[in-house]
Amino acid sequence: MLKLLLLSFLFVSSLLANKVIYLSYETVPDRVVKGEIFPVTIKALSTVKDSKKISYTFSNKMGLHILNQTPISEEKGKYFYETFYFQVTASRAKLPDIEASLVRHKKLISSDLNLSLEYQTTTLLGKKLNVITLNPKKDFSHIIADNFELQEFKTTTYDNKHNIVVFVATALNTNIKELHFNNVSKQGVESIRDSYLDSKITYYVVINKELENFSFTYFNLLNNRFQKINIPIIVDDDSVVAQSDLKPKDQSKEQLKMSIAAGIAVVGFFFILWRKKYIYLVFILIPLIYIIYLSIPQKDVCIKEGSDIHLLPVANGTIFETTTEKSLFQKEGNVENFIKIKLKNERIGWVKNENICSH
Numbered sequence: 372m373l374k375l376l377l378l379s380f381l382f383v384s385s386l387l388a389n390k391v392i393y394l395s396y397e398t399v400p401d402r403v404v405k406g407e408i409f410p411v412t413i414k415a416l417s418t419v420k421d422s423k424k425i426s427y428t429f430s431n432k433m434g435l436h437i438l439n440q441t442p443i444s445e446e447k448g449k450y451f452y453e454t455f456y457f458q459v460t461a462s463r464a465k466l467p468d469i470e471a472s473l474v475r476h477k478k479l480i481s482s483d484l485n486l487s488l489e490y491q492t493t494t495l496l497g498k499k500l501n502v503i504t505l506n507p508k509k510d511f512s513h514i515i516a517d518n519f520e521l522q523e524f525k526t527t528t529y530d531n532k533h534n535i536v537v538f539v540a541t542a543l544n545t546n547i548k549e550l551h552f553n554n555v556s557k558q559g560v561e562s563i564r565d566s567y568l569d570s571k572i573t574y575y576v577v578i579n580k581e582l583e584n585f586s587f588t589y590f591n592l593l594n595n596r597f598q599k600i601n602i603p604i605i606v607d608d609d610s611v612v613a614q615s616d617l618k619p620k621d622q623s624k625e626q627l628k629m630s631i632a633a634g635i636a637v638v639g640f641f642f643i644l645w646r647k648k649y650i651y652l653v654f655i656l657i658p659l660i661y662i663i664y665l666s667i668p669q670k671d672v673c674i675k676e677g678s679d680i681h682l683l684p685v686a687n688g689t690i691f692e693t694t695t696e697k698s699l700f701q702k703e704g705n706v707e708n709f710i711k712i713k714l715k716n717e718r719i720g721w722v723k724n725e726n727i728c729s730h
Contacts, residue, residue: 391418392425392471394495397452399466402501406515407592408438408458408544408567411466413495415451417473425451428470431497434461438567456567458546462504466497505590507597509553514589516545522571524602529577530718534606536585537561537575537683544592547572552587559682559689575683578604672702672710678726684709692720697728 397412442453524538547570557577564571682689700712
């Protein structure tokens with residue numbers, strides 16, 4: 372009997388449901404660029420005093436990707452300002468129809484059963500958008516943003532015919548994952564902080580050695596024009612360091628040790644001339660042996676079978692080869708947890724220290 376009463380109550384409530392949400396557009400862009408990320412803010416008014424949560428569903432969108440199903444909400448007086456972000460993916464686009472619904476929970480009679488009372492939904496019909504399609508040149512990076520800025524960069528030798536350029540960049544209001552270049556031998560992401568509002572990326576490109584500059588453009592939404600980014604190619608023979616700092620590593624410590632040892636040897640030499648006792652030759656021989664030891668590079672290093680060879684010394688970075696057997700490689704240097712090796716094809720790679728083995 373109770374179930375019958377509840378069903379009857381729900382049926383009558385649905386018939387008597389009133390419109391409790393009023394929607395309107397607050398801000399819609401006059402035009403958008405294909406590929407652009409843009410916000411749309413709607414103004415919502417709820418006539419139900421004790422309920423503040425409004426849920427939204429989307430339908431009938433065209434040429435758009437919805438970036439946040441849950442809006443960024445701001446309450447001003449009795450109005451809610453709800454902001455959604457979209458990305459234009461086609462030359463023709465229409466905002467989705469936005470359906471808003473409000474749900475209240477009430478206790479019925481004296482039972483402990485909670486019943487959800489659904490009010491009449493309100494739909495805001497989607498508007499057609501004025502979409503502008505760009506006609507970029509070949510140097511376009513596929514980035515459309517409010518701002519794209521280089522933080523640091525570094526160029527090192529990749530092989531006999533190519534250099535590798537690594538750079539860190541930050542961007543505002545863009546899909547940073549779309550970064551891509553034409554006419555490069557190889558490229559890829561080493562690390563990424565993916566947020567359409569504020570993003571950061573570490574990226575590499577392999578280019579011909581003949582190039583003196585690596586230049587590309589992105590479309591600046593604030594200036595409404597293509598903006599050029601230029602990276603001068605200055606090949607650094609130093610090791611590429613971790614992604615948080617691409618600047619050359621300070622190699623002065625080894626030189627300082629050698630200078631100190633040489634100074635001790637010189638003092639020992641004059642001490643021998645002064646005291647005429649050759650037992651003090653030890654003050655010359657030990658520093659000289661130490662200098663020779665520091666000067667001789669370690670030529671070969673043993674790498675375990677199944678070791679990943681990385682393009683850069685970056686955790687979770689690009690792996691371009693895996694050793695099929697225990698092998699010896701020429702050691703070129705090291706940085707933090709990686710060792711730099713030269714492969715048989717003259718290419719340079721990086722292997723984690725944990726993959727080093729004994730001969």
